[in-house]
Amino acid sequence: MSARRAVVLLSGGLDSATCLAIARRDGFETHALTVDYGQRHRAELDAARAVARAFGAASHRVVALDLRAIGGSALTSDAIAVPKDRTDAEIGGGVPASYVPARNTLFLALAVGAAEALDADAVYVGVNALDTSGYPDCRPEFLDAFRETARLGTKRGVEGRPVEIRAPLVAETKAGIARLATALSVPIAKTLSCYDPVAGGGGAPASHCGRCDACRLRKRGFAEAGIADPTSYAA
Amino acid sequence: MSARRAVVLLSGGLDSATCLAIARRDGFETHALTVDYGQRHRAELDAARAVARAFGAASHRVVALDLRAIGGSALTSDAIAVPKDRTDAEIGGGVPASYVPARNTLFLALAVGAAEALDADAVYVGVNALDTSGYPDCRPEFLDAFRETARLGTKRGVEGRPVEIRAPLVAETKAGIARLATALSVPIAKTLSCYDPVAGGGGAPASHCGRCDACRLRKRGFAEAGIADPTSYAA
Numbered sequence: 001m002s003a004r005r006a007v008v009l010l011s012g013g014l015d016s017a018t019c020l021a022i023a024r025r026d027g028f029e030t031h032a033l034t035v036d037y038g039q040r041h042r043a044e045l046d047a048a049r050a051v052a053r054a055f056g057a058a059s060h061r062v063v064a065l066d067l068r069a070i071g072g073s074a075l076t077s078d079a080i081a082v083p084k085d086r087t088d089a090e091i092g093g094g095v096p097a098s099y100v101p102a103r104n105t106l107f108l109a110l111a112v113g114a115a116e117a118l119d120a121d122a123v124y125v126g127v128n129a130l131d132t133s134g135y136p137d138c139r140p141e142f143l144d145a146f147r148e149t150a151r152l153g154t155k156r157g158v159e160g161r162p163v164e165i166r167a168p169l170v171a172e173t174k175a176g177i178a179r180l181a182t183a184l185s186v187p188i189a190k191t192l193s194c195y196d197p198v199a200g201g202g203g204a205p206a207s208h209c210g211r212c213d214a215c216r217l218r219k220r221g222f223a224e225a226g227i228a229d230p231t232s233y234a235a
Numbered sequence: 236m237s238a239r240r241a242v243v244l245l246s247g248g249l250d251s252a253t254c255l256a257i258a259r260r261d262g263f264e265t266h267a268l269t270v271d272y273g274q275r276h277r278a279e280l281d282a283a284r285a286v287a288r289a290f291g292a293a294s295h296r297v298v299a300l301d302l303r304a305i306g307g308s309a310l311t312s313d314a315i316a317v318p319k320d321r322t323d324a325e326i327g328g329g330v331p332a333s334y335v336p337a338r339n340t341l342f343l344a345l346a347v348g349a350a351e352a353l354d355a356d357a358v359y360v361g362v363n364a365l366d367t368s369g370y371p372d373c374r375p376e377f378l379d380a381f382r383e384t385a386r387l388g389t390k391r392g393v394e395g396r397p398v399e400i401r402a403p404l405v406a407e408t409k410a411g412i413a414r415l416a417t418a419l420s421v422p423i424a425k426t427l428s429c430y431d432p433v434a435g436g437g438g439a440p441a442s443h444c445g446r447c448d449a450c451r452l453r454k455r456g457f458a459e460a461g462i463a464d465p466t467s468y469a470a
Contacts, residue, residue: 117307
């Protein structure tokens, strides 16, 4: 019997890389899906490729989606700056400029579509509701609503075998994710969480800026877990 | 006071063109959104541009999304044939090969994202549950689930002013849509509904194949309405 398949949304950051490790641990043949949405942090795509390769994903699709034609986010519009040096209270208070309109609905829909095309039973997504920048589409209630949408809006759903949406990190802290990543041998050195990374010279991987929300949450998580982050930071 | 804005999903077919007319009638400044998803029927994009221009849409975005990287549909994979010459019973029975995995979830998410970026209050979508090819993502229950997903997954939603999803044609017949299109002066001659159109020679617009589900439903609708369809059919 062939292995059950899962599509794993892989951004190249720590959370999605850990999700890929969890899907493997759960016994799935993993098919990584990365979205090239015109994000400011293009180095993320290289990180995703490196992680998928290191983990032996059965396939890795990079789907192009031009969200710059829509804009409305610091990550997809050069006219909006990436917020830096925000305090914990600021990071926890309200939806920030790095919010990309409807991003996780889009990404999950792409993953569910890919799952139907690949005859995969599950989608793994690394969203996290605790140590996040106040994104509405990282919350459990959003995920539940999306599950219902996917059940009603897909061929597999009407056939009574909806694609299962798994978000194993939704209630984890960043420290917990750092510990899980270590326990599951995630190639942490290859991951990149930064919204505004600093290009590496001479083919070297990009560095974390150290100042955007994603960097601050990542740094604090590793510190709280007492684990050394092997990636480099510019600040 | 500036006009309220609406994003209108515009494929270039009869239904979405009629939706654009309804949004105008409803007093909205209209912003058309077309998705170039690698569809077999590329001529659809030309039709969408012609309709948006003819109707004086305030803007028209064509967003590129490479669904060929996912496949799984006759419309996005050359390995799957477009079903032709199906009977009414066949068209009404089950999800056909022209189903594109999770398409309307993707399109609606793009439209809601564009609405947030444009500060538009509404999204119009021309889905229709009656005269359709058995697509799960054209049904009212799917739309309701999507509304909840969009409410919970967007900045506007958490701010208590979710983007309104309007599907004014969901319970219409194709004949009713043909009548509405006529009453609202839709440039019907510029629309193209076909999944597998025949290229027009020398810069002429493409013709309907006349044999795919979309053509058969369109032909029957115009016939039932007693309205002449000004577009050309190859069969």
